[in-house]
Amino acid sequence: MRYSLLDLLASPDTGAPFVLVGATEAEVPFIGPYGKPGSRVSRPGVAVGPALEGESGAFYTSFLARHETAPDDPERSRQTIVIDGLLVATDTGMWYPIVDTIPELLPPSLRDWQSHHDFLDQVIAPRIPAELVVALRQAVAGVDASGRRGDNHKTSEIGLLDKVEDKANFLAPGLLSPFNPNIYNHPADLIRGFGNCLPFLQLQHGHRVLDSGCGYGWTTEWLMNLGIDAVGIDISRVYPDVGRRRMGPNNQPHLVVGDSENLPFRAGVFDAVLCFDAFHHIPDRPAAMRRYERALKDPGRIVLLEPGGQHETDEVSVNVMDTYGIMEVGMELADVQGYIDGIETFGPARQIFLTPHLSDDPRTSVPISELRDRSYIGWGMFLIEKDAAATVQARSLASVAQAQSATQPTNGLGRLLGRVLKR
The missing domain is CATH 3.40.50.150 (Vaccinia Virus protein VP39)
Incomplete structure (x- = not known):
């Protein structure tokens, strides 16, 4: 994961921003034709990266703010890739793993909770303060992971290779x-x-x-x-x-x-x-x-x-x-x-x-x-x-046309509105 992705991501259940926790990185220069710098590049080896400016939440205030660090040079996002870490929602503390450079942001009913807990305990816990480990465990302790409509098809896609021999x-x-x-x-x-x-x-x-x-x-x-x-x-x-x-x-x-x-x-x-x-x-x-x-x-x-x-x-x-x-x-x-x-x-x-x-x-x-x-x-x-503005205008024109058609035969204006609405 490039640090610039952090500026786009949000908790899938609440929309809250994430803070990067317990990350490791590697120098992998990006040679692509674009590369927007990330605004929240973590300093190497820190336990908790920077939060989104102006945003906070209950979990951030209680646990993350005490360990948060200032952002590093934004241009480093083109030179560095995040290998693993946790994305932690600032409001609830719901966390998601970054495994082998790819963030896994599935809803609770589709997550492999055993492997994610193992990831927290074995990979992330040694890198971050003990009080934060406890808080992260508690944040997901009561999560509703019951199945949802359509999950059978989704889990089939997630576990596709289990049904493939070659x-x-x-x-x-x-x-x-x-x-x-x-x-x-x-x-x-x-x-x-x-x-x-x-x-x-x-x-x-x-x-x-x-x-x-x-x-x-x-x-x-x-x-x-x-x-x-x-x-x-x-x-x-x-x-x-x-x-x-x-x-x-x-x-x-x-x-x-x-x-x-x-x-x-x-x-x-x-x-x-x-x-x-x-x-x-x-x-x-x-x-x-x-x-x-x-x-x-x-x-x-x-x-x-x-x-x-x-x-x-x-x-x-x-x-x-x-x-x-x-x-x-x-x-x-x-x-x-x-x-x-x-x-x-x-x-x-x-x-x-x-x-x-x-x-x-x-x-x-x-x-x-x-x-x-x-x-x-x-x-x-x-x-x-x-296009919110155009949609509102079209509905307004439609209301006018409907009102006119209800009171009088279609005239030139009605035909014109009809052509506008069909475009």
């Missing part, structure tokens, strides 16, 4: 992802799909993107290589671990283990969210959309690239569900709209088609069935825009 061959594609020298069509489709997403993300150099369900992390890596401050999150660390081996230590984007229904990020830090062939694995998709909305700046946008509505009935999908227990759900535009209904800052969901316009086409419109058949994308591409 693990090396199963994971081997990730070492070259998205390429596969033995197969042309699938890698070519992935690359084409990624390229199709870029114009609709509307990115500029230095923008920040959340890559939700990043898998092997190649989409996160490519965004980073384009000069984007990219953060990849996946519910299982199986895939990001393979991706790290492919990328090498000096040129890795931010990678986090976490749940898209319980995003561990501060509000309003991302310019866009990309969910590339991953949203259909999420059990509670409306909950994930609400978390995306919170994490996005205003304005911001979400691009989904997903299989079609019949995806869960495909033979391959049925086999995956039966064998591994992973959720496979197809979706169409109406489904995506249903996931965002009630989110006030979102405009209507849109489906994107990239098609040729033939010389004998009607100049007004092409039937949806023909758009699907001709589309170059080969996937369902959906765009959702967060």
Whole structure:
């Protein structure tokens, strides 16, 4: 983990900022094309790093403030990587481990509590004051770790390798992802799909993107290589671990283990969210959309690239569900709209088609069935825009149009408002 990631992370249950505790680090210069310095770089070997300026909480005041240290040179965040440590929420003291450079920020019902307690006792405890160790144990003593709806699918993803016999061959594609020298069509489709997403993300150099369900992390890596401050999150660390081996230590984007229904990020830090062939694995998709909305700046946008509505009935999908227990759900535009209904800052969901316009086409419109058949994308591409001001204006115009249509026949103004609302 680079120290700059600390400026983005927050407790997934309360949204409180974290303080880095008991960290070890290594000198690993970052050679990527971007690199925003971290504002809270710990001094080497300290027990408790600096807190976010102006932020505090009950646990911080009671335990962390006594041991907190001043921040080091922000530029050191480009030269140093955090190997392990704890991220401790300033309000409740809920803590999460950083294991082999990747923070694990899963909700209580999905955590491996035995390994996390062992990590605290064996790795972190020798580095920090004894009173803080006791406080950290107490902070999680009464946590509700009971299962939640959809956890069966999530735990299947987290423990995927337990059901795989030939693990090396199963994971081997990730070492070259998205390429596969033995197969042309699938890698070519992935690359084409990624390229199709870029114009609709509307990115500029230095923008920040959340890559939700990043898998092997190649989409996160490519965004980073384009000069984007990219953060990849996946519910299982199986895939990001393979991706790290492919990328090498000096040129890795931010990678986090976490749940898209319980995003561990501060509000309003991302310019866009990309969910590339991953949203259909999420059990509670409306909950994930609400978390995306919170994490996005205003304005911001979400691009989904997903299989079609019949995806869960495909033979391959049925086999995956039966064998591994992973959720496979197809979706169409109406489904995506249903996931965002009630989110006030979102405009209507849109489906994107990239098609040729033939010389004998009607100049007004092409039937949806023909758009699907001709589309170059080969996937369902959906765009959702967060723009609170524009959404309020559109609703106001809609109210005016509705009131007028109720009292008089549609006139020129009504037709104009109708065209505005359809855009």
